[in-house]
Amino acid sequence: MSIANIQRLINACTPLWAxxxxxxxxxxxxxxxxxxxxxxxxQRQCFKEFWGSGxxxxxxxxxxxxxxxxxxxxxxxxDIGIGRDEVLGVLDGIRxxxxxYCAFADxxxxxxxxxxxxxxxxxxxxxxxxxxxxxxxxxxxAEHGSLGMRACKLSEGGYCTLFSEGMALSGKPGLEGKIAExxxxxxxxxxxxxxxxxxxxxxxxxxxxxxxxxxxxxTAQLRQRIRMxxxxxxxxxxxxxxxxxxxxxxxxxxxxxxxAKLAA
Ligand SMILES: [Fe+2]
Numbered sequence: 001m002s003i004a005n006i007q008r009l010i011n012a013c014t015p016l017w018a019x020x021x022x023x024x025x026x027x028x029x030x031x032x033x034x035x036x037x038x039x040x041x042x043q044r045q046c047f048k049e050f051w052g053s054g055x056x057x058x059x060x061x062x063x064x065x066x067x068x069x070x071x072x073x074x075x076x077x078x079d080i081g082i083g084r085d086e087v088l089g090v091l092d093g094i095r096x097x098x099x100x101y102c103a104f105a106d107x108x109x110x111x112x113x114x115x116x117x118x119x120x121x122x123x124x125x126x127x128x129x130x131x132x133x134x135x136x137x138x139x140x141x142a143e144h145g146s147l148g149m150r151a152c153k154l155s156e157g158g159y160c161t162l163f164s165e166g167m168a169l170s171g172k173p174g175l176e177g178k179i180a181e182x183x184x185x186x187x188x189x190x191x192x193x194x195x196x197x198x199x200x201x202x203x204x205x206x207x208x209x210x211x212x213x214x215x216x217x218x219t220a221q222l223r224q225r226i227r228m229x230x231x232x233x234x235x236x237x238x239x240x241x242x243x244x245x246x247x248x249x250x251x252x253x254x255x256x257x258x259x260a261k262l263a264a
Contacts, residue, residue, distance in 0.1 A: 002202050007209045010198075012215050013154070014252035016222035019245035021253060023229045023237050028169065028176070030236040031204055035111065037234040038175070040109040044232045045162070047124040049101040052134075063097045065121075096189045103182040111175060129231040133224045140217045151217035153197030158225045159253060160194060163187040191252035195260045 027033060027041075051062040061069060071090050074082045105119045117123065126134075137155075137214075140148035166183030169176040206214070223246055230237050244250070 002206075005206070006198070009154070009201075009211065009215055009218065010255050011054060011252070012219050013159070013222055014255055015245070015248055015250050016104070016219060016226065017161055018250050018253040019226045019242075020158045020222070020229050022163050022241075022245065022250065023226060023233060024162050024165035025168070027233040027236040028165075030233075032234050032236055035113065039053055039108060039112060039116075040103050041233050042111075043119060043124055044119075044127060044130070044139045045104045046101055046108065046119055047126055049097055049104065050121045051070070051124060051126070052130075064101065067094050067097075100186045103185045107178055107182050108164035110178070127228075127231050129224070129228040133221065133228045134223050136221055140221070144213065144217065148217060150197075150201060150204070151214050151221060153200070154194075154214070154218045155221035155225060156197060157190045158222065158229070159255075160187055160190045161253070162229065163190060191259075198260055210246060 019199075027037075032052050033071070048063075050064050067090055071087065071094070074229055075087065078087055109118045137148075137152045141152055142148070144151075163183040166179050167187060168180070170180035170184070171177065172180070201214075226242060226245060230242065
């Protein structure tokens, strides 16, 4: 019963994950691409890795700074108010996200023109479509509690399509190969993260209405992710094409059930 529900949910996600992948893939050879747009998407990715918010209970106030601050408040209560395993988990998460920030920040600083400033977190800004995604996620959590959080976890990372499409540039010369390397550094962490969100759902005792609601919430978030990503990359995909993707005119991405340890 639960597996059939998971499959239905994943089938709702795969066309939208494919849409996000298409945005990134289109960008690599888009006539809109320039050094300026490359610097911009890298800055914006750094924003997401350092400041981005929307899912974890610790990350309000920024993935890295928010979690550090929350942990600092609790660390003296280790084994009283907070389990040592939980502390270790939060530290691992902070280290991972900070290393993702480093991967993209290093690349940005390497390709910036002479005289342009190096990246630092204080320079990084969200963009309207990213803010809209965060607002949607917070709204879903506020209105639907744990089911909203579950939907956020499912949509987090968007099946890592930015990173897999970046890795597809592997072997190309110059910047392309470096993008592939940066994306490869991040891919495994994020893929594991996303799978944890999906696997956890099988352990919850959800009723039919809950499954339907999660489906509605997660697809709304994934649609907004396509807009977030399209804007991050200076709109390589037209609004007409975005609408077509929303309408299902796209080959769905293949979900890796084996890696997710879910029976297909
Ligand atoms: Fe990350």
